[in-house]
Amino acid sequence: MTEYQPLFPLGADTAEYRKLDVDGVKTETLGGRSFTVIEPHAISHLAETAFADISHLFRKAHLEQLRSILDDPEASANDRFVALELLKNANISAAMEYPSCQDTGTAIISGKKGQYVLVEGDDGAALSEGVQRTWASRNLRYSQMAPLSMFEEKNTGSNLPAQIDIEAVGGDAYKFLFVAKGGGSANKTFLFQQTRRVLDPERLMVFFAEELPKLGTAACPPYHLAIVIGGMSAEQTLKTVKMASTKYYDELPTEGSMSGHAFRDIGLEQEIHKLTQNLGIGAQFGGKYFCHDVRVIRLPRHGASLPIGIGVSCSADRQAKAKITGEGVFMEALVRDPSVYLPEKEIDMGDAxxxxxxxxxxxxxxxxxxxxxxxxxxxxxxxxxxxxxxxxxxxxxxxxxxxxxxxxxxxxxxxxxxxxxxxxxxxxxxxxxxxxxxxxxxxxxxxxxxxxxxxxxxxxxxxxxxxxxxxxxxxxxxxxxxxxxxxxxxxxxxxxxxxxxxxxxxxxxxxxxxxxxxxxxxxxxxxxxxxxxxxxxxx
Missing domain, CATH: 3.20.130.10 (Fe-S hydro-lyase, tartrate dehydratase beta-type, catalytic domain)
Known part of the structure; x- marks a missing residue:
């Protein structure tokens, strides 16, 4: 009999965290077990902080990739100019006045709640309160439309509702991924229902060569491209695409097994990345930097079904991890001084x-x-x-x-x-x-x-x-x-x-x-x- 293994067996979390100055977390012993007990205001404060941070700040790896375009002699002049503008944009946004993108997105929250975590109230309500406070207090844009009828709708004026998905897991920690997803990049998420025939090295690359150019540039490349092959349902495939585009599954194994767990195919990632560099689209206006990187996740599937999902995280690469443990509330540390990635000498547009x-x-x-x-x-x-x-x-x-x-x-x-x-x-x-x-x-x-x-x-x-x-x-x-x-x-x-x-x-x-x-x-x-x-x- 096949032994049980989690579908997504992630390795150790390598993110750097900073501790937030907020109370409302304690540990209590109940029935001989230690529980992390969380008051709702701690969750609200975390959500408010998270969406404020990701609206203005970026991860170190993302900024390093932008800088690497400037240093690449093979990058086109247009590639370099776009990368420089995006770095200047990050530097302005880091002052916490202007958001990095005018489409400040839908608030998406993925939570993993340990079995020994107790929240004194409604988790969703607490998270939503934090979302609402962020959009009300900062220079962000309300984007959520409430359907009043099938054909009539109105802006909610709060950026609510948020998409909140909470999963029960083991342990005594409450872990989160906060994502602000703009409409442009969300619209570049695609599901293809294929057959076993496409699981051939040559046919699969032909498929991607035909489909990837259709992503276009409307979602603001260079992209973090995510591809998922397989899935036990279409919904699982697309959710995995979204999580993979945030680098959430980077610590997956790189080989499969009879347990059917998910894994990353590093070789195929490199092959598809090279394909994107040869498209000629570049970082919006010609060149090789259509994508910063590629993630390819292989999932198990029903024998009669082969879903393939494609999606991107755009230049407004807005996500961060967070967690609440018995030691307090922690937020992934994002870069607060992106100026260190700007070149010492100005780069102009050349013959503009x-x-x-x-x-x-x-x-x-x-x-x-x-x-x-x-x-x-x-x-x-x-x-x-x-x-x-x-x-x-x-x-x-x-x-x-x-x-x-x-x-x-x-x-x-x-x-x-x-x-x-x-x-x-x-x-x-x-x-x-x-x-x-x-x-x-x-x-x-x-x-x-x-x-x-x-x-x-x-x-x-x-x-x-x-x-x-x-x-x-x-x-x-x-x-x-x-x-x-x-x-x-x-x-x-x-x-x-x-x-x-x-x-x-x-x-x-x-x-x-x-x-x-x-x-x-x-x-x-x-x-x-x-x-x-x-x-x-x-x-």
């Missing part, structure tokens, strides 16, 4: 083209038409900010016989939504959102003279490429994952222009100075993310 956005739109387009795809640009002047809801409202206005407003004709449109503005500052964290969500409106608006130049992150549909070719439009890619840098250093003024009642989703008029971007789609039908074009040019 400066563009005055206060020129008439036709003159802006006349400059852009001369620039090849992948060209870096520095933008200064006025942009209009508008996202999904505004685009839908403007489309409705046109359908009812109205006209597009002049602001969307006369200025570039930046797809973004701000976090709260720190006191005394011009702007809050204000990074780009995923461009593809506005794709259905581009052809309609460009035919009417609007949205001739759009700015956001990620790849766009063929519909947008065709429209830009037909109407003389352009799409510029902004650096995803550097929202604090944009808010503090590149935006000089922000004011509401239209749809004020929509709050964060309103139309904003912003003034920018040396805002970096790259030409992604031009007026000739060229698209940076057209991999057929890349293959032909490399041939």
């Amino acid at each position: 083209v400066s563009i005055d956005l206060n020129l008439p739109m036709n003159e802006i387009r006349s400059i852009l038409t001369r620039l090849p795809v992948e060209t870096p640009v520095l933008l200064s002047g006025t942009m209009i900010v508008a996202r999904d809801i505004v685009h839908a409202e403007l489309s409705k206005r046109v359908a009812q016989g109205g006209e597009l407003p002049d602001y969307i004709k006369n200025h570039p449109v930046y797809y973004a939504g701000p976090a709260k503005t720190p006191e005394g500052r011009a702007s809050g964290a204000f990074g780009p959102t995923t461009a593809a969500r506005m794709d259905p409106y581009v052809a309609e608006f460009q035919a009417l003279g609007g949205s001739m130049v759009s700015i956001a992150k990620g790849n766009r549909s063929k519909q947008v490429v065709n429209s830009c070719k037909q109407h003389g439009g352009f799409y510029l890619g902004s650096i995803g994952g550097a929202a604090a840098r944009v808010g503090q250093d590149e935006i000089t003024n922000v004011e509401v222009l239209d749809f004020e009642e929509l709050g964060m989703e309103a139309v904003w008029k912003i003034d920018v100075q040396n805002f970096p971007a790259f030409v992604v789609i031009d007026d000739k039908g060229n698209d940076f993310f057209d991999f057929n074009r890349k293959r032909e040019s490399d041939a």
